[in-house]
Amino acid sequence: MPSKFLFSLLPCVRMVETESSFLKNGSILLEDLIASCEGKSSPIRTYSADELVKATNNFDPSFIISEDLSFKLFRGLLDDRSIIIKKYLHWPSEAEARSMAIRDIIISMQMSTHKNALKLSGCCLEFSLPALVHEDAAKGALDCHGGLGDTRSLPWKTRLLIATKVAHALANLHTAFPRLVIHRDLKPTCIFLDDNYSPKLSNFSLSITIPPKQFHVEDVVKGTYRYADPTYIATGYITEKTDVYSFGVLLLVFLMGRKIRAVDKSAVVEDLTSYVDANILREVRADEQAQQQLQAFLALALLCTQDGRESRPCMTDVAKELVRIEKSILHC
Structure with a gap:
């Protein structure tokens, strides 16, 4: 009972x-x-x-x-x-x-x-x-395409389009609200793809706002290894350039079609050179304009991942540059 x-x-x-x-x-x-x-x-x-x-x-x-x-x-x-x-x-x-x-x-x-x-x-x-x-996002997270950050199944033009649209979403996060919002954990698993491979930025659980009239905020280090800004790791200071660094790493991922093995810049560049020569350049070898896009894309990725924050562009300028690259406005 x-x-x-x-x-x-x-x-x-x-x-x-x-x-x-x-x-x-x-x-x-x-x-x-x-x-x-x-x-x-x-x-x-x-x-x-x-x-x-x-x-x-x-x-x-x-x-x-x-x-x-x-x-x-x-x-x-x-x-x-x-x-x-x-x-x-x-x-x-x-x-x-x-x-x-x-x-x-x-x-x-x-x-x-x-x-x-x-x-x-x-x-x-x-x-x-x-x-x-x-x-729903029919095609799931970006990391579903062959592993974490693996975009090898996606054509170069699709990768470029995804990068451009993610840049616009991130720039919107930084500029559209009363307080500047920093994502702080940008990585492939935060990006979902719909039926048309249009990206959808998500996961704002670690995001943080910067108070008005301030340029940074201090907090304990959170995020994902290899994508996190080394300056933030060293100081605990978060600025909009914290996201720019992570986005630059994401551009390198798009470029190589897989996750980055090391944070060391020389190792990354060496890895990039061999991979791009063997893979993406083969895909666009007959397309001179696409090769120009590729070179500009790499230059932007390396600029975003500069060690000094002051050397990195803001996300609005990154988005504009990607639109320029996408439209191939790269005339000498």
Whole structure:
């Protein structure tokens, strides 16, 4: 009899936990929205935990399309359409994970109007940690093309187009909002591709804002090895040039078609030279204009990854240069 009584109470316990999570997550989200968006933000749909559980067959591992230390991405079906659900894990701690999830929601909301950002459809506040619901990107993350950062299956012109559109999304992140926002963890796994190979920038969980009238902010070092700005690693100072360095590394990845083996500049350049000669130049050997594009692209990548921040361009100028390269305005 007692066991039956306890069993009958389980739905009530779950309901209390769900309501408690909703109130806790909702209050923090609202507080951060007011602080980050100056009280102005576009409304988004709130999903119930039951809806997301049903969409993913109770978060069945077979629905996972990508994962990180702090979250798992599931592809589910909701209202007869495919969606991506981002479910955060209790890492490195519940408080930190909640902060990352809410930051991701807020910046994803702000970026959702940009055509090259992964649109946020809504969120669920009923789990212990908030979950994000994104539009689907049919071809998945960029790293799905043969491994982390592997773009060898993509033609050179497609890589160039992806790089150009990501640059515009990142420049928008830096300039379109009341406070300058730094992504801080740009890498191939943050970029999704739709049916037309159009990129969608995502994962703003480590993003940070720079206060008005300031040029940098100091914080503990976070990010991904090989993509993180060495100046930021050494000083803890974050500026818009922190993202520029990471984007430059991403350009090198696009150029080589795979992840970079080493951070050492001489090793990277040596690796690049042999790979480009053996692969991409062969692809565009008969196309003089494409070879010019390639050389300009490499020069831009190396400029973005200069050791001194003052030598790196801003993302707006990087985006303009990539448009110039894409249109082959490279006449002598």
